[in-house]
Amino acid sequence: MEALKEKGINPGLAVIIVGEDPASQVYVRNKERACDECGIYSEKYALPKETTQEELLNLIDKLNKKNDISGILVQLPVPEHIDEKTVINAIDPKKDVDAFHPVNVGKIMVGNYDFVPCTPAGVMELIDESGIDVSGKECVVVGRSNIVGKPQAMLLLHKNGTVTICHSRTKDLKAKTKNADILVAAVGIPNFITGDMIKEGAVVIDVGINRLENKKLCGDVEFESAQKVAGAITPVPGGVGPMTIAMLMKNTVKAALVNKTK
Numbered sequence: 001m002e003a004l005k006e007k008g009i010n011p012g013l014a015v016i017i018v019g020e021d022p023a024s025q026v027y028v029r030n031k032e033r034a035c036d037e038c039g040i041y042s043e044k045y046a047l048p049k050e051t052t053q054e055e056l057l058n059l060i061d062k063l064n065k066k067n068d069i070s071g072i073l074v075q076l077p078v079p080e081h082i083d084e085k086t087v088i089n090a091i092d093p094k095k096d097v098d099a100f101h102p103v104n105v106g107k108i109m110v111g112n113y114d115f116v117p118c119t120p121a122g123v124m125e126l127i128d129e130s131g132i133d134v135s136g137k138e139c140v141v142v143g144r145s146n147i148v149g150k151p152q153a154m155l156l157l158h159k160n161g162t163v164t165i166c167h168s169r170t171k172d173l174k175a176k177t178k179n180a181d182i183l184v185a186a187v188g189i190p191n192f193i194t195g196d197m198i199k200e201g202a203v204v205i206d207v208g209i210n211r212l213e214n215k216k217l218c219g220d221v222e223f224e225s226a227q228k229v230a231g232a233i234t235p236v237p238g239g240v241g242p243m244t245i246a247m248l249m250k251n252t253v254k255a256a257l258v259n260k261t262k
């Protein structure tokens with residue numbers, strides 16, 4: 001960080017959270033802590049749940065113009081009276097460290113991008129750091145959200161994986177998941193993927209973070225049964241979640257570089 005700062009590159013992250021969703025509060029706190037640990041300047045805007053869309057858009061506009069802020073993130077979900085798409089569209093694409101803005105989504109599609117959405121980027125980093133080669137592998141992504149499933153599929157495709165996206169209407173899901181060399185679960189249903197749905201030796205990545213009634217966290221994969229068949233598997237907590245935050249730090253530094261050269 002010091003070397004960057006000597007070159008006049010000063011990353012700064014603004015995190016906006018609207019309302020008091022307890023899970024979002026934990027994630028935002030983890031993001032702030034990561035900024036402190038990395039020496040990245042950060043500003044947190046905790047807005048009440050009654051905040052109007054106009055007030056939120058005004059804040060984004062202010063941050064778009066603020067020189068010491070290179071990255072802007074609005075923690076999702078936002079309250080129902082605020083339109084998520086309108087909010088995402090309002091963020092300057094050069095400061096969009098989530099890579100949710102349509103301009104950045106399009107750039108990912110064509111394979112020419114600065115920012116990769118943090119969760120799928122974290123998954124790719126885990127795969128890469130584990131020495132797993134994606135090329136030619138059967139990759140199955142369960143879930144088709146704009147935040148995880150869709151960009152995840154695209155990133156695996158860029159690495160020459162053969163990619164299948166499964167979702168709630170998929171017929172015979174088990175036949176698909178059982179065929180996967182690399183299985184990414186991002187459905188948001190606790191313990192949805194069980195050991196019998198996994199191919200022997202497969203790489204299993206659990207993106208789900210579900211809160212059970214007893215307050216315990218659990219993933220989309222039933223870890224106990226899955227670990228017996230998987231060749232490699234990520235836990236929840238302590239798997240993809242912390243990687244998401246690490247990738248946010250990376251994108252924030254990148255944003256400082258992009259904004260400097262714009």
Ligand code: L34
Binds near residue numbers: 030074077119236244
């Ligand atoms: N705009 N909204 C925006 N960007 C994002 O990238 C996110 N996401 C998802 C929800 N909304 C967002 C996150 O930040 C999910 N997410 C996220 C970030 C961090 C963690 C989990 C999800 C995390 O720190 N997980 C810890 C456990 C935390 C806990 O105790 O609850 C883990 O070890 O998995």
